[in-house]
Amino acid sequence: MDQNAKSLLYRHPHLYEALYPTPDQKTYASPAICNKICHAFLKTGPQSILDIGCGTGRYLNFLSEGCKNCIGVDFLPAMVDFAVSQYDHIDFFQGDMREFRLNRTFDLLICMGSTFLHALTNSDIERTLETFAAHSHRGSLLILDIKNFMGFVDNSVEEKVEKEINTDEFKGKSVTSRTFNRAKQLWIWKRTWYIQDHDPVEDYLEFRMLFPLEIEHYLSQSGFSVIGMFDNLDLEESDFKGERLYIAATYTGKNQSQVLADVQP
Template sequence: MEALEAASLPYRRPEFYAALTDVDAPHTAALITAMVYLHGPAGASSVLDIGCGTGAVLEELAKHYPTAVGVDLLPGMVEVASARRAMLDVRQGDMRNVRLRQMFDVVACVGNALAYMVSPEDTAAAFTTFAEHCPPGGLLLVQTLMETPELGVVKTTPVFAGDRAAVATITYNLDPVDGTLVMTRSWAFAGGETAVDVIRRRALTPDELVGFAISAGFRSIEPQPWPKHMTAFLREDQPCGIEQKGCDIAAGDRPTFRLPESSPRERP
């Protein structure tokens, strides 16, 4: 937890994070509700947002689902969510092991929160958590890094967050030992303040993502609905086993990560 906060300025300053991300919340929530309508259980009335940040997406989802619960790893995010959106049920927890002892028609993990699971074991543990909270027939929606950005290229972009303006300079590289995607982000704020983030994440291939889901007892919806980087899975009636029709991963097996291609693709 401390390492994640230390690595990212927005995570150290949840109010700044909210100013950066709240603007996208209605759009993200609209995508989720549309996919639930198309592929989720009829009459879905409950949603769990794992990695909910300051609760902006959850606030929008709560307009559609009477039971809406959010979980985030960082206490600062939970504090800001509770202060700004007192009507929401937001709890602190780690997606690898949190257990709410409650099932939800829809489980969502969006905003690339899953990408911070940098080992196969952590990713598998997160999918086990998804399964523990999603009943048979329930819908899992995952939005995560699925393409490796262009490596070694310096990109600069202006950032406006509330009353703050900055220039962010971003470079991506791969750890040569384990293939972790390392983002170095330098902030230069109006007024002279500067900061540097060094963030480690993991980009999953589509096959890796589906493999983890199947291993946890989900099946992929084919063809995958839009948008490109939000993937939908349905919870099976039983955990995936070697004899289950359409499942080619034996119970207990875990997918392993592959290093990205030598010519990585840039995310849109």
């Protein structure tokens, strides 16, 4: 995330949780997907988990029921402070996914809720994947959960989205205009919050638009081999029209050119 990104919800984690209540099985980015992917691709449950861009820490809390060695990292101190205040059995640190180093590896790395799309440039993506690789050992499993931009193909994309908000914490509405910078593969959100008894609050967010084969290529360059990509919570093969893209990759420690060199006579 760059310094020019602004989000009311990121600055006020309790509002983030109020608007996106803790997910259950049916919610698009449910943490249950992590358990399903682990079950499908790991022989035994992970003994250690790193959540990159952990936000309020709730996914990690869910996963910590089966794994005591969990660490969450987020760019924003407000998110980290909130997570620390909620879950004292988990360690949380402030860090930028493009550069933090904890000097250890994990069995499972997760990066959920489109956090990975905050890596906006090719260089940001490469640096972020270097961070993932630096915290992986051979056989570590990486799970990414991102917006599925292939779902835009054949569908008209709403440019303006209005949402009424009526929670205990927060009453009002949000109006989001969503445009593209096609040359830079960016989806740009300008969102205004109209909250009772407050002046309007403006958000500005950019998301990198990444596509399946592009992600597979970046991952392979960083030593990760994709073992599954799904647009649904049932991990079924599909036409990739779903809202989300769940990617499972395993760390081999070799980039694609090394793999090819190994099979040359």
